[in-house]
Amino acid sequence: QVQLVQSGAAVKKPGASVKVSCKVSGYPLIELSIHWVRQAPGKGLEWMGGFDPENSETIYAQRFRGRVTMSEDTTTDTAYMELRSLRSADTAVYYCAAVREGYLQLDYWGQGTLVTVSS
């Protein structure tokens, strides 16, 4: 069974960066496409970006381009999402989610990581 375990909560100051990790077990990371979704307090789900296996590239939502980097370390089966120039509006729970090879839907989700941006 695929499991995604994320790093713990973080508190950051405005202007800082945060890097959230997502450790995959039960399935090789190279056979998954990892996406990142965030949820501000009391709000809905917002897709941030994800890996496109057809073109072997990561696609980012327009509003995050230039400020976010999604990466992977296949030697440790860990995915990362780094968000820079944090502002209070970035306070949210950040989720990693996985699409299995040959499929298109987000089958598996991490438990979420709360990132709080506060001075």
Place this chain on the structure above:
Amino acid sequence: EIVMTQSPATLSVSPGERATLSCRASQSVSSNLAWFQQKPGQAPRLLIYGASTRATGIPARFSGSGSGTEFTLTISSLQSEDFATYYCQQYHHWPKTFGQGTKVEIK
């Protein structure tokens, strides 16, 4: 970007009753639509993909229908554990956008 619009925002239903949730896409997404259930403090859970295929372990009381721009999630007889927020997501086009959610609450 495809805009996904869910209705209603809140649905009040009594246990045992049927619930019907709608999701509309601003342009065709074929059948590349998923439904997720989310309870407070939990990660979303995949219910339906391909517009109508139940994910592994999802009870038969959950069903999805539609294609193109109009989709429906039906819960045939609401159980206490079904009171939650439901989101649709299209994965036909990049970016893979979500609807704003429908909260199903106890009447």
